[in-house]
Structure formats: structure tokens, C-alpha cells
Amino acid sequence: MIMVKGKVDGKEYQEPFSKGILARSLTTADMGSKKAYEAATEIELKLIENNINVISITELSEFVADYLRNEDPAIAEKYLKWRTLRKANGPLIILIGGASGVGTSSMAFELANRLGLKNLISTDMIREVMRKIVSKDLSPVIHKSSFNAYESIRIPKLASNPVVEGFRNQVEVVSVGVEAIIERSIKEGISTIIEGVHIVPGFINEELIEKYNIVVFTLTISDPEIHKSRFYSRCRQPWVKRSLQSYLDNFNSIRETQDFIVNQAKLSDSYIIDNVDVTTTIDMMMNDIIDKYGGIK
Ligand SMILES: Nc1ncnc2c1ncn2[C@@H]1O[C@H](COP(=O)(O)OP(=O)(O)O)[C@@H](O)[C@H]1O
């Protein structure tokens, strides 16, 4: 049995070599899961052929990188970049925002699977907890959806856009919870994905974003008909109990919130991705993360 040795808090440990663990790290480097498992099997055989019984994590990474260079230099490069990210001095916090229905939940789930991240939370859930704690009288705005929050607040007559005013109000409140999750994740050293309509560039503490490994994505759907079809696709799923009609009735307001979110993203350090195709979106997010944090912060 091949043993892999590493060091945690200065203490050495050894664990059996696992093809599954190696295959997962190869999938984060863009290799398909079937090919990743085949590669992990071949790498294990090469280790045995070289009579290697104990290998350090660093030596194993170099061994894998050499193998990948012969297979596909682009994947070798992503693998090495991802390795440097894993050695970063703190957890990776990924924030995925976008108007209702653009795919933030689905893409967050896909990305978490790809990266092997376990900590995934939605801003809807944060808002739901806030609804239990803060009464409708005290903060009516969080007891509404993002796209009809304006119905619950006093809109100044000169407000440029009531829908955006209401949305902003709700985002400001929920952002307090988003920052709490970010700060807790950093304190515990747990990489986390937070997704939802309330992830709006400019509303998250800039110092946090500057200081820690935080990457912000804004998903959009430029084509309104595709956007509308996403609500049909979601509400068709039997376990979804949210009414399709509410989104269709408020579709124009949802598009207005998207325009506001995208404008905010253009003013901030946020990646904007038109979420048309799942694979393209996930590949773009992976590349953006590796490009931004492939080095150590
Ligand atoms: N890139 C995509 N291509 C096709 N369908 C998608 C894509 N992203 C999301 N969807 C589908 O669109 C619907 C809405 O996605 P969801 O993640 O629930 O949106 P949000 O969380 O932003 O409201 C779901 O049925 C989901 O499967």
C-alpha cells in the first residue's frame, strides 16, 4: 500500500494513497470524471512501478504534474494553479449573485461539486432566518421577495425606480447576514459558497473582499425569453413549491433588478457571466477563480 505523508500544524501524518481523492483533484483541473479516475489509476501503477511506498504530498503533486504534462499541458497548468490555491493562507469564499431565476442556486451547487466544497448557503435561507427574528412591522422589506420589496416600503416620490429602491433596501438588510457568514467561514477556515439575489457588488464590505480570498460572480441572462423559461424549468420540478405565476407576473421587475445588479457589477470587481450553458458557466467560473487566486494571497 502506498502511503502519502503530509504535515498539519507542524505535525506529520500519513494516509493511504486514494485514487478517489486524486481523481477529484484532477476534475477540479478540468479533467472529466471518467478520465480523471483512469489517470489516477495509471498514476498509482506508475508509483508502484517506481517502487514508491511512501511519498510526500509535494512530491506526489510534482509526480502528477509530470504525468499531466505528457497527457495535456493545459490541464497540468490548471492542476498546478489549483494546488497553489489549495495552499493559500485562508479559505476561498465564492459569492454568486444574480436576479431571481438566473441560475445562482444551480451553478453554486455544480461549482461546489466540482471543487469538492461542502459549505454552501443561499441568501434566501439567510433572509428566511431573519424573517423569523425580525417582525414584519420592524422590517417589512425582508418579508417580501426581492422583486416586490418596494410594495412594503415608503418610496420617496422622487425615487428613480421604486423596484430598485425596494430591492436595495432588502439587499442592505440581508447583506448583514452575508457578511456574518463570510466572517464565520474565515474564522473557521472553511471555504464557502454563498449564492442568491442578495449578492450585489458594492453591498459587501470592500475591506473583507480586499483582505481575504473572496471572489464575486454575477450571473445574468441577457435574453428575457431564456430567463422566463428558467422559471418554467424550475417550477416544473415536483419538489419546488414556489408559484410560477408570481415570477411571470413580476417578470419586468425581476429584469429591472437584474439591470441594477449588472450595473453594480460593472462598477465593482465582479465577474459577469451570461449563464446560458451550464458547462461554459462552470468552466468560466473555475478559470476566473484559478486566474485570480492561482497565486497565494
Ligand atoms: N446554464 C443553465 N442552463 C440551463 N438551465 C439552467 C442553467 N442554470 C440554471 N438552469 C435552470 O434554471 C432554473 C432556475 O435556476 P435556479 O438555480 O433555481 O435559479 P436562481 O437560484 O438564480 O433563482 C432551474 O430549473 C435550473 O435547473
Ligand SMILES: O=C(O)[C@@H](COP(=O)(O)O)OP(=O)(O)O
Ligand atoms: O426574493 C426573491 O427574488 C426570490 C429569490 O429566490 P431565487 O428565485 O433566486 O431562487 O425568493 P422568493 O421570494 O421567490 O422565495
